[in-house]
Amino acid sequence: MQRTNFGEMACSIARTLDVIGEPWSPLVLRDVYAGFTRFEQIQADLGISRKVLTERLNHLVEQGVLERRPYDRRPRFEYVLTEKGTELVDLLMVMVGWGDKWLAGQAGAPVLYRHHACGQVSSVDLRCAHCGEPMHAGDVDLLPGPGAAI
């Protein structure tokens, strides 16, 4: 299939896709976050091909999103989120927010998120890191940054 290499584009979206853009990768990350940390658990939960799961886990480890660590004297391993990986979960939370709103239908959200700070079932909202006001697609101007190509 000779997939185009997104990682070398001067675009943080393309680079992020290079890390978790392959099919299944976000779901593998979700599983690890949700506590399915072992190969067999993830494979059984997702129904993913073992070959593809191996490839995805290796790639996520190479990218520093997951850490592979032994949990037994036998050759047994579990995968845990690194700090880099934990921050990627933000992306999943936004996907959940959008999916719950636009795709869940009458049945409602499959999973609810209870916020520790307030104890309420809630969802994420995007705010400006600088002023704290809402920050969405229409609230910003795009400017070339220091890492822009040419």
Added chain:
Amino acid sequence: MQRTNFGEMACSIARTLDVIGEPWSPLVLRDVYAGFTRFEQIQADLGISRKVLTERLNHLVEQGVLERRPYDRRPRFEYVLTEKGTELVDLLMVMVGWGDKWLAGQAGAPVLYRHHACGQVSSVDLRCAHCGEPMHAGDVDLLPGPGAAI
């Protein structure tokens, strides 16, 4: 390749991936958001195969993320974000935030975002829609929701 159908899983992440999880789709969305709204523009900007671009655009239109509208009496069309699509751009902004932090390297961010409300170059931050406090991976408990499978 007989890709697994994510859309029918009881998971908002999987369902969202069914809409924009295919290769190139987020970049197509980015281009439309950035003002590349025509087939030739997107194709030239991304270097994507025309065949794949056709498939992606059709899929995004079917999913209600983009609208295909004529802009001339000749058969000429442009693609514009629907409300559903505009809200998906939130996802791109979070990808940008993560990519800028973890993947941009010394060169820095390729694109900067200036927030209208405060006029500052900034980035997005995830907050609880209920209480306004930060809401990240470690700040929530997961509970089964009404749309949970079984």
Added chain:
DNA sequence: AGCTTAAGTTCCTTAAGGGAACTCTGCCTG
């Protein structure tokens, strides 16, 4: 009448996903 341009189609090659069977390693049980 022929050229140009935007927006796709078609066709072929190559590589990636699906899925089942197989391997390898070390503990556990009789």
Added chain:
DNA sequence: CAGGCAGAGTTCCCTTAAGGAACTTAAGCT
């Protein structure tokens, strides 16, 4: 201590999707 078992992958074959170049179609322009 032989055999079984379980976790974590590998290997192999088949099908399908991505790349890429060439071709098509439908106005409008010269």
